[in-house]
Amino acid sequence: MDYLEFKIKCLDEFREILIAELSMIGFDSFLETEEGIDAYALRSDFDQAEFDEVIAKYKDEAQVTLEEGILPKVNWNAEWEKNYDPIAVDDLVYVRASFHTPQPQYKHEIIINPKMSFGTGHHATTFQMLRHQGQIDHQGKRVLDVGSGTGILAVMAHLLGASSVEAFDIDDWCVENGNENFDLNVLETRMKLGTIREVNPSGEFDIILANINKNVLLDEMEIYAQLLKEDGDLLLSGFYTEDIEDLQTCAKPLGLDLVSSQSKDNWAALILKKTS
Template identity: 30%
Template sequence: MPWLQIRLATRPDHSEILEDALLLAGCKAVTLIDTDDKPVYEPIRGTTPLWEHTTIQGLFEEDVDVGQLLSLMDSVIAANQLSVASISTEILEDKDWEREWMDNFKPIACGDRLWIVPSWQSPPDPGGVNLKLDPGLAFGTGTHPTTFLCLQWLNDHIQAGDSVLDYGCGSGILGLAALLLGADRMTGIDIDPQALVATDNNAVANGIAPNRYLVTTDAHELEQHYQIVVANILAGPLCDLSDAIASYLKPGQPLVLSGILAHQADAVMAAYSQTIAFDPVVTLDGWVRLSGRRK
C-alpha cells in the first residue's frame, strides 16, 4: 500500500524530541539520515554520533490526516523551541520493494576470474570463479571499496594449496572467495557470533565442504601460522591488534589489510612497521588496501 512520508531537517540534539512526537502520532517507522550526505566512517570509540545536519524521516499510513500531523509537529517545535530548517511530506507509491531492492545488486567482477554473484542472477562468466552471495545483515557483500580491494588481491595472488586466515570474517566473503580461487583451507574469526552463521550459510550456498573451513570466535582454535592473512576491519582495531595479526605469518608470507581511510594509512603502516614490509598503497574511493610481507 502507499505510505505518507514526512521529513524534518533538524539538529542532532533536537532529533530525539521530534522522533518521540512522530511515534506518538502513529508513525510506523522512523529513520535518521544525514542531510548533507557526509557519512561518519569511523566514530570516536565509545560514541554514537549523529551528523551536524540530521533529517528525521517518518512513515505513516496513507490515510493519516496530513494537516493535523503538520499542525502537531508545528506545536511540538514551538513548545520546545526546536530548530527545524524544513518540513516536507510526500506519498510513496506502492511498489514491489523486494524486486526493486534485488534489482539494485548486480554481479561484480573482482579481477580476471572472480565474480560476486547474487543468487537470483546468472553468472556473467559461467567458466569463471563465481561466489554466490546475497546481501544481508551488516556484513560484506563485495560492493564496498575495502571488500572489493581485498577480493582483487585474492584474485591475483591465491594459489592452490594456500591456507588463509580471514581475521574479522563477517559474512566470510574473503575466506570463501579464497577457497573457490584454489586455497586448500580457510579459517575465519570474528567477535560476532552472527558472523559464524552468515559464513556457514554462504559456504553451504557455494557448495564448500565443511572440512575445508573453520569459523570461530575463539582465537585458541586458530592454527599457529597461515600462508596468507587478510583483515578487513577498521583502522583502530587493526592498530590495536597488529602484533596478534602479524603473529600468524611466517617470514615472507603476505598480509592484506583494509577497512582503512586514506588519511589513516600511515598510522596503520606505522603499527606494523616492525614486522611487515609494505607494497605501494592501493586506493579506491577514499579507502585503501595495504599489503606486504612479514619481514
C-alpha cells in the first residue's frame, strides 16, 4: 500500500512537537533530517483537513515549509539504516539500532529500533534524561517511566540496576514498539497503554521519569509527588528553559525540591527530590 511522504522543514526545537502532533492524526513513521522531519502516512489513513490544521498551527512560529509526494512500497528497515545514526551520552551509554556495530568501550549499551523518532536519544530532552539517570543511584530501586515512548529510559533504569521498572504510554503504537525494544534489551516488564490516571500505578517509587511536555507535567505533578517515596527522585524533561520557573512553582508546594538542572538546545531537564 502506498505511503504519502511529507518532507517538512522547520526550526529544530519544533521537530518533536510536530512528530507528536502528526502521530495523533494517522502518521505512523518519521525520520529526522538536517532540516526537519520526513513524515509518512498510509494514503488510507490520511486526513487532509487535520493535516492542514496542524501545519497552520505551527507554520509561522516553526517556520514550516513542506514538500508532498508518494512513496510506494516503503522498506522502513532500509530507511532507518540510512537515517538513524548511533549516539553516545558521555561514556555512560551508547544508543544504537540493531544494525549498528556494538561499541564495548561504553559502560552501557541500549538497542533501540525506533520506527518513530520518539526517544532515540537524539533529541535534547532524551539525551539529558539519560545523562541525569547516570547521576542517580538506581541499584535495587523501583522506577516508574511516564510516557515511555520507545522505552529507552526504562531500559536505562534496568541497566543501572533497578529492581523493577514500570512503563506506559498513551499511544498504542509506542507501546508495541516499546515492548519490542524491551525484548531487544532483555527487559521482562511490559509497557502498558494509557495515561497515568488510567494506568493508576500502585505503591511508591524510588525514581519517577517523565519526559513529556510542560502542560502534562504541570497537570500530573501532584500524582508524581503522591507516588514518589520520601527522598525519592523525580526526573523531568520535555520543556524549554524558560519554563523551569513554572515547573518549580508547581513542584515546591508538593515537597519537590530542585537538586539539579541542565539545558541543551534550549530544552531543559530537572532532578527534583521529595522532602518532608
